[in-house]
Amino acid sequence: MWSMTSQEEIKVVLLACGSFNPITNMHLRMFELARDHLEDSGKYRVVKGIISPVGDSYKKKGLIDASHRLKMARLATQNSDWITVDDWECQQPEWVETAKVVRHHYEELISSENNNDDVDTVRGVKRRKLKQHESICQSSSYINTNEVTPQLKLLCGADVLESFGVPNLWKPEDIEEIVGRYGVACITRYGGDPEKFINQSDVLYRHRKNIHVIREWVTNEISATHVRRSLRRRQSVRYLLPDAVVNYIQENNLYSAESEQKNADVILAPLQRYTCTN
Template identity: 40%
Template sequence: MPPEVPPRRTNTFTYPPNYSFPHHRLRAVLRDSTKQPIVLVACGSFSPVTYLHLRMFEMAKDYIRQHTDFEIVGAYLSPVSDQYKKPGLLNAHHRVNMCTLAAEQTSSWLMVDPWEAFQNYQRTAVVLDHFDFEINTVLGGVHTQDGERRDVRVMLLAGSDLICTMSEPGVWSHTDLEHILGRYGTFIIERAGSTMDQAVDSLARWRHNIYLIPQLIQNDVSSTKVRLFLRRGLSVRYLLPSAVVDYIEENRLYLEDGSGSEKEKGKEKEWGPGGEYQDRPPLTAIP
């Protein structure tokens, strides 16, 4: 049987008007030349972005430092397009603004890329290709202290619900799984109430590229629950960054079912079959 041909990278992309790839916090020089440089990408609706979304990056950073030979040179939130067509999806403008506030005011290394948000729906595999193209082809990757050029490996950061959908027959195409897990790889954060062992067993051919990260302090905050609190007039402070709470209050978001339908109530699953958060709205730049 001939060896399977790896999926080809997408190298032709459409761009939203006035788009430029954010790289103001992307490190250009590798600190340790023995490490492999990586960029983390979390795809989701982030409607709204919560502290758990931000904690995922911190948990991944700790795990990577302690258990791998990778070095993080950048990290991105990539919100889904309005064309994702999820019922009650808040428009991209507000979602990008909230993510930008969260990244800029709570972190020194996270960035928000609005590329996916402001165009037609893009498959997760294509989103990762976009990051690979911008970082390695356009920007030229990174350099070691001695000036040697290195490609940066793009890796998906996700919750364990994602790996469960990947193991379900018919939800993901084999080509996309090979592209995401075989070419790029993923860090999976354990989510409260989910078990990953059986899911990972069914993805055994890519096990070397799947890194499971336990939540040592369980956190089950979800955007769905936050929206429900807001519709009921309950406080969400200390569940979200203060700047995001202020933005929601100033713009009177999530007060009616139009930004979070009744169908969502009691629905806890955050990751959609396309590899995105079920709530994941697109991100827009703050004007």
């Protein structure tokens, strides 16, 4: 069986899930920061980044149609040689938990690795890797450090990490799976203290070695909420978003006082689902 030596780097794929409403330069910057941090450790080589916009059924206030958010994400990454946009999540008829999205993309990685093997051995390789994947699903403390298949890590901001503590927003077993089996690359902004939150959470503390806290020392407080506010007020957002995204928003008259009220009276999908089951 293949084993990693100290001279070999672990391949990593970074997956960012979110509204991307709209995608900003900071969203793209997160990928660069995470890649630098992981590769500077000498242990990892980041081979791909994936942006996965959430579906309309998430029901977040002000969330415009996925078709627009998907198009803007693709425009934003058209010049990147390693960051891609995937539409699987936003094409699902119902809201999909982030853990299932992560699981889907990991299975895609396994499938891709299978397709790269020789034809004569693909069936045996597939069986072996699927068996390995089944063992992953049975172990809550699994950290993938010795597989040929790249690791998949959820890329997020510190606010997502802290949202793990919001009642009924996440299933405890989903947090366990995301952090324990896959791992998280967390970008923190000025004034944030994710280490404190990790220390206060038993689950996160147990898997702290699988959480990569990455500090952004060049202060950049771009947020999609602030961008939408500026757009409603007909203020310039140039240099906050890629030019192609700014042009798309203007051409399609996106983001207005009316669009910001979309889903205003609707309960967020995870709160609907998990509150009803508790």
